[in-house]
Amino acid sequence: MSYLAIKHLHISLVVLSLGFFGLRGLWMLTDSSWLKRPWVRWLPHVIDTGLLLSALALCLYLQQYPFVQTWLTAKVLGLLVYIGFGIVALRPNLPRPMKVSALICAMLSVFYILGVAIWHHPASWGMLWFAAP
Numbered sequence: 001m002s003y004l005a006i007k008h009l010h011i012s013l014v015v016l017s018l019g020f021f022g023l024r025g026l027w028m029l030t031d032s033s034w035l036k037r038p039w040v041r042w043l044p045h046v047i048d049t050g051l052l053l054s055a056l057a058l059c060l061y062l063q064q065y066p067f068v069q070t071w072l073t074a075k076v077l078g079l080l081v082y083i084g085f086g087i088v089a090l091r092p093n094l095p096r097p098m099k100v101s102a103l104i105c106a107m108l109s110v111f112y113i114l115g116v117a118i119w120h121h122p123a124s125w126g127m128l129w130f131a132a133p
Contacts, residue, residue: 003061010054017047018110024090025103035090074122075113082109 020043027035034040059065059072066072085106089099115124 001057003058006054006057006061010051010058013047013051013054017044017051020044020047021086021106025106028090028099028103070122071116071120074116074124078109078113078116082106082113085109 024035024040024044026032027040064072066076085102088094088102089106091099112124115127116122119125119127121127
C-alpha cells in the first residue's frame, strides 16, 4: 500500500472516529436510546483499531516514531487525554455537567492533536503565532 493510500485511510478514519464520537456525545446530551444499541458499542472499537493500525503503518513507512519525534509524542499524549475525557463524557450515571465538560475537553484535545498533525510541532496551533512573516 502506498504512503498516500495509508495517509488517506488514516484521515478518513479520523473523520469517522470524530464524527461518531460527536454523534454519541449528542445522543448522550439528548438521552437517546440509540446509545444502547449493540452496534453503537462495538463500531467505535472497529474504527479506532483501524485508525491505530494506519497510524502504526504511517510510522513504519516514514520511519518516524513517538518518543523519538517530539511532535508524534505530543500526538500520542494528546490522544491519551482525548481518550480519558471521552470515557468520562460517555460514561452513564455521571452528572450531566461533568459529562458536558468532559465532552468539551475531549473536543479541545482533538483540536490540539489536529494542530500537531498539521504543523508537526508540539506547539500545535501556537505555531501560527511563532511562524515568521
